[in-house]
Amino acid sequence: MDPIDPVHGTGVLLAIALAAVVLLLVLIIRVKLHAFVALVLVSLLTAVATGIPLVDVPTALTSGFGSTLASVALLVGFGVMIGRLLEASGGAQVLADTLVSRFGERRAPLALGVAAFLFGLPIFFDAGLVVFLPIVLTVARRFGGSVLVYALPAAGAFAATHALLPPHPGPVAAGTVMGGDLGVVLLVNLPIAVVSWYVGVYLFSRWVGSRVHVDVPTLLLGEEQDGGDDSTPPPVALVLSILLVPLVLIGLNTVLTTLVAGGTLAEGQGWIDALVLVGTTPVALLLTLLLTIGTLGRRGRSLAETGALLDASLGPVCSVILITGAGGMLGGVLRTSGVGAALTDSLGGLGVPLLLQAFLLAAALRVAQGSATVALTTASGLVAAQTADLSDVQVALLVTAVAAGATVLSHVNDSGFWLVSRFFGLDVRTTLRTWTVMETTLGLSALALAAVAYPLVA
Numbered sequence: 001m002d003p004i005d006p007v008h009g010t011g012v013l014l015a016i017a018l019a020a021v022v023l024l025l026v027l028i029i030r031v032k033l034h035a036f037v038a039l040v041l042v043s044l045l046t047a048v049a050t051g052i053p054l055v056d057v058p059t060a061l062t063s064g065f066g067s068t069l070a071s072v073a074l075l076v077g078f079g080v081m082i083g084r085l086l087e088a089s090g091g092a093q094v095l096a097d098t099l100v101s102r103f104g105e106r107r108a109p110l111a112l113g114v115a116a117f118l119f120g121l122p123i124f125f126d127a128g129l130v131v132f133l134p135i136v137l138t139v140a141r142r143f144g145g146s147v148l149v150y151a152l153p154a155a156g157a158f159a160a161t162h163a164l165l166p167p168h169p170g171p172v173a174a175g176t177v178m179g180g181d182l183g184v185v186l187l188v189n190l191p192i193a194v195v196s197w198y199v200g201v202y203l204f205s206r207w208v209g210s211r212v213h214v215d216v217p218t219l220l221l222g223e224e225q226d227g228g229d230d231s232t233p234p235p236v237a238l239v240l241s242i243l244l245v246p247l248v249l250i251g252l253n254t255v256l257t258t259l260v261a262g263g264t265l266a267e268g269q270g271w272i273d274a275l276v277l278v279g280t281t282p283v284a285l286l287l288t289l290l291l292t293i294g295t296l297g298r299r300g301r302s303l304a305e306t307g308a309l310l311d312a313s314l315g316p317v318c319s320v321i322l323i324t325g326a327g328g329m330l331g332g333v334l335r336t337s338g339v340g341a342a343l344t345d346s347l348g349g350l351g352v353p354l355l356l357q358a359f360l361l362a363a364a365l366r367v368a369q370g371s372a373t374v375a376l377t378t379a380s381g382l383v384a385a386q387t388a389d390l391s392d393v394q395v396a397l398l399v400t401a402v403a404a405g406a407t408v409l410s411h412v413n414d415s416g417f418w419l420v421s422r423f424f425g426l427d428v429r430t431t432l433r434t435w436t437v438m439e440t441t442l443g444l445s446a447l448a449l450a451a452v453a454y455p456l457v458a
Contacts, residue, residue: 166258
């Protein structure tokens with residue numbers, strides 16, 4: 001649903017948004033109301049309070065919910081089924097053992113983060129996280145301690161690549177709107193993303209993991225087992241090949257789409273359309289699942305037994321899908337109410353340096369309405385009017401600043417917040433203390449690097 005003309009002033013809309021967040025936290029943390037019920041209730045009250053016409057309130061609620069489910073439900077469903085087969089066959093254990101034998105126990109979190117960073121270069125945050133999940137949980141189970149030590153480096157790597165690096169949609173849109181060269185954006189932001197991840201994610205995860213203990217969750221993959229159902233685990237080459245299938249397919253989709261958009265390849269060619277189709281994330285995961293069923297799923301099982309295993313894996317993730325969709329509902333209501341447009345108008349003339357202005361605009365929009373991509377593209381559009389005389393490197397650093405602002409302070413109106421919370425078994429308070437802070441340290445690290453580099457290329 002398109003945003004309405006704001007009924008209230010910016011101050012009132014922001015006060016309503018703040019009150020919605022506070023009410024939601026009280027309902028979940030203090031009242032102990034189920035997160036899904038609390039999110040829907042607060043979304044309804046927020047829609048009415050912000051002045052969305054009553055006849056349009058149901059559409060505002062369902063459009064935000066439906067658009068989030070459209071991107072999340074298939075990914076979570078297919079990803080969890082792939083993960084369950086990897087875990088039940090012993091494939092996840094084999095890969096974890098190989099990873100640990102190469103890097104050692106002390107460097108296992110670092111190895112997970114590096115692998116997730118490479119995996120996340122062409123794959124979006126949610127798809128990469130759900131496919132990588134069984135590997136993270138298996139390593140965490142093997143060594144014990146807080147799951148945060150292993151989960152945050154991997155999840156933060158996916159967040160860093162998604163926010164900062166082309167060909168992900170946010171930085172591509174920002175670089176295009178501001179008239180930059182996407183190749184330069186990639187070259188400039190790649191080292192920034194690596195350093196920001198190490199400082200803002202990996203070092204933070206080591207610190208917080210030693211202070212906040214979270215048991216390895218059993219919601220998605222079941223209780224810990226000594227091994228798979230087969231006496232002989234699958235070869236590591238087979239497991240790696242399965243994991244590389246979505247990486248290759250989605251990577252081809254991303255590269256071809258970028259080349260077509262840039263005019264390098266002609267649009268409408270059949271072979272391009274076919275590869276783009278199979279590289280669409282849900283289709284790529286479906287094909288990967290079929291391959292996993294045909295290989296790992298049939299090791300020591302009939303197809304009926306494999307089907308029963310997959311069926312059992314889907315039940316626990318209903319909560320994940322519904323809560324994530326409801327988080328998207330609240331963010332959608334805030335966007336429909338016009339809070340983003342009102343905030344944009346009020347912040348457009350900030351009398352601060354351009355790099356800091358780009359960061360603050362994106363951060364304010366991120367906090368107000370939840371979507372990092374919306375915050376990134378909207379803020380870059382505001383900054384674009386001031387970039388005509390800048391070099392490609394300066395524009396790339398502005399993309400860094402906007403992406404940094406769109407990363408910080410992920411909270412309850414962000415569907416990604418709920419995805420991480422449910423996947424890793426975190427309550428809301430713990431997610432705010434860990435994931436929200438980690439996203440903020442990641443964004444601030446990227447901003448600091450951009451601020452150091454910007455005067456050098458001015």
